[in-house]
Amino acid sequence: MPAPKLRVARPTSQLPALVRFYHDGLGLQILYSFEGHDGFDGVMLGHPQAPYHLEFTAQPGHEIGRAPNPEHLLVFYLPEPEAWQTAVARLHEHGYAPVPAYNPYWDRQGLTFEDPDGYRIVLQNADWQQ
Template sequence: MTLEHATIRIARPTDDLDALLPFYRDGLGFSVLYEFRDHDDFDGVMLGHPGAPYHMEFTTAHGHAAGRAPTEDNLLVFYLPEADRFAAAVERMRAAGFSPVKAFNAYWDAKGVTFEDPDGYRVVLQNTSWGA
């Protein structure tokens, strides 16, 4: 069995779900797919695009501090090879109130723009195809 056709969920904790929502929903344009409150002492939200084979889950555990990203090189990279789609994605982030940050690895600044979420995790909008 391979994972070739698996759906992927990227899950991570946060201390403030409400602070993350504008970044991922308004800035990156993800939809809220599901939310839950007080499920075995966890609150959470799943964000993505309906029908896409991936989504992100952010959870808060009652009474537990998640803290910030351990480094500036914890990245989610979205490859947007079409110049117009790339420019629109960057503009959407800026319009939502998020400013680019200098990438920890200069490679990402050559053809991309990096943004940092409220927890210190970073998202790169990369204006190339994967593997390029």
């Protein structure tokens, strides 16, 4: 059986700011976007060949709050040091500074960044150990 594809979907009140963070800063590609679809605007970001993508939706007039806890994480494993350094530099170039991880484990081989909604991503310079 083929592995399923994963969509992580999340609402936001700051769609343009999230696109800037995940597209410009993190380097994900815009795979699809829409406006006014049943009252929602949205964008899907990822890599065309990856088995996952992120979807962010906004509904005009509805305020979405910040992340409820700093342990809400998306972890990107980048085992090659050069690729990891390039990803970190890209975020820095777009004005995003790392924040201390809530769980110190993530600071040992990675850096944590907070998106405009307060959700966090970790760029982990390690292989994914299953």
